[in-house]
Amino acid sequence: MNDKLKNPVFVTQPDLPPLGEFTELLKQIWDNKILTNNGPFHTQFEKALADYLGVKYLSLFSNGTLALITALQTLRITGEVITSPYSFVATTHSLWWNNIKPVFADVEPTYFNLDPEKVEAAITPQTTAIMPIHIYGYPCNIERFQQIADTYGLRLIYDAAHAFGLKVNGESILNFGDLSVLSFHATKVFNTIEGGAIICNDEKTKQRIDYLKNFGFADETTVIAPGINAKMNEVQAAYGILQLNYIDSLISKRRDIVKFYRDQLRNIDGIKFLDDITGVNHVYSYFPIFVEKEKYGRTRDELYEELKQHNIFGRRYFYPLISQFPTYRGLVSAKAENLPIASKVALEVICLPLYPSLNKDAIQITTNTILNFKG
Numbered sequence: 001m002n003d004k005l006k007n008p009v010f011v012t013q014p015d016l017p018p019l020g021e022f023t024e025l026l027k028q029i030w031d032n033k034i035l036t037n038n039g040p041f042h043t044q045f046e047k048a049l050a051d052y053l054g055v056k057y058l059s060l061f062s063n064g065t066l067a068l069i070t071a072l073q074t075l076r077i078t079g080e081v082i083t084s085p086y087s088f089v090a091t092t093h094s095l096w097w098n099n100i101k102p103v104f105a106d107v108e109p110t111y112f113n114l115d116p117e118k119v120e121a122a123i124t125p126q127t128t129a130i131m132p133i134h135i136y137g138y139p140c141n142i143e144r145f146q147q148i149a150d151t152y153g154l155r156l157i158y159d160a161a162h163a164f165g166l167k168v169n170g171e172s173i174l175n176f177g178d179l180s181v182l183s184f185h186a187t188k189v190f191n192t193i194e195g196g197a198i199i200c201n202d203e204k205t206k207q208r209i210d211y212l213k214n215f216g217f218a219d220e221t222t223v224i225a226p227g228i229n230a231k232m233n234e235v236q237a238a239y240g241i242l243q244l245n246y247i248d249s250l251i252s253k254r255r256d257i258v259k260f261y262r263d264q265l266r267n268i269d270g271i272k273f274l275d276d277i278t279g280v281n282h283v284y285s286y287f288p289i290f291v292e293k294e295k296y297g298r299t300r301d302e303l304y305e306e307l308k309q310h311n312i313f314g315r316r317y318f319y320p321l322i323s324q325f326p327t328y329r330g331l332v333s334a335k336a337e338n339l340p341i342a343s344k345v346a347l348e349v350i351c352l353p354l355y356p357s358l359n360k361d362a363i364q365i366t367t368n369t370i371l372n373f374k375g
């Protein structure tokens, strides 16, 4: 087998529903001329998605970032919120957009999720909420976070952008905390081109979320707050309805690819990856590997560049840490000495290509390259 791929392979590639099925639904939209504002596909998709995910109340959004921003407004979060620096920048940006001070706490060393003990140590009188992320689709310590939230009277909002369909002991991870936020961006396990959702536990909260994503309108003449326009449109909702029919088989293809990667990489000294956790229904959002330079004999960046030479374009999600960006790096909590584990993992990670139609040759060349490049 040639050791360079003919065509570039990227970290991900979206799955699209069959075009024929989509055009059938587009015809209906063309006929009824309802394009947005809670139309029939929106209503149908919201219900179907809540059923699929095993959650009670779900509100669709035009993207995950606006859903995060709205989640914070729903609960009137102010002051300081404790969050992880090891995430996509949108997590912390949602705080910034709400004039909330982010307080970074370090991650734990196993799954690189926010460390509850570090969170507890960072609580001040100004703290109002905790915003953990189920990073790469590995569940946070949900019991301990709930305990801390209850003890200190804090709200708990999960950024669940990587946790579509994730279940722990048969229960959706999205049912924990006050709110969970999903992203259906093109690069996610489940996509509606762009899209997102907030999951909540009661009808009144869903009502408030629905007002806030539609400018704050409660009825034709009543505006309850300065809400934003974050509605999912009918074309996205129709696309999402079709995607739901295929999601289980797509996740199962991801599982096969991850198994193959793990089998090939398990015995390479200095290359670590995450295994499945008993009792968790994994959805395989990402396949991060962690390069330990002392054992592997090469740095993460050397391997990253080498993979590119073979036409394999992984991504260093999540490097740099959010706390390193100009907007946030002046914060006391952003100092690297406050975040030793996050700082280390950000220098070790590469997410390898992972998507259902990724072919075996590409995976084999990826793993061969990693093996052969070892110093």
Ligand code: T4K
Binding pocket: 010, 011, 012, 013, 014, 063, 064, 065, 066, 087, 088, 090, 091, 133, 159, 161, 162, 182, 183, 184, 185, 186, 187, 194, 195, 196, 315, 317
């Ligand atoms: N919270 C967390 C924890 C998140 O990870 C994210 C998003 C959010 C919140 C915010 O949710 P959204 O507002 O996005 O719904 C991507 C995505 O744009 C972003 O959604 C995602 N996280 C983040 C981890 O990754 P980029 O800038 O790395 O994506 P990009 O455009 O470089 O795409 C990566 C590769 O995917 C490309 O090299 C090729 C392929 N690709 C991409 C797109 C967009 C395609 O083949 N087709 C496509 O349409 O940010």
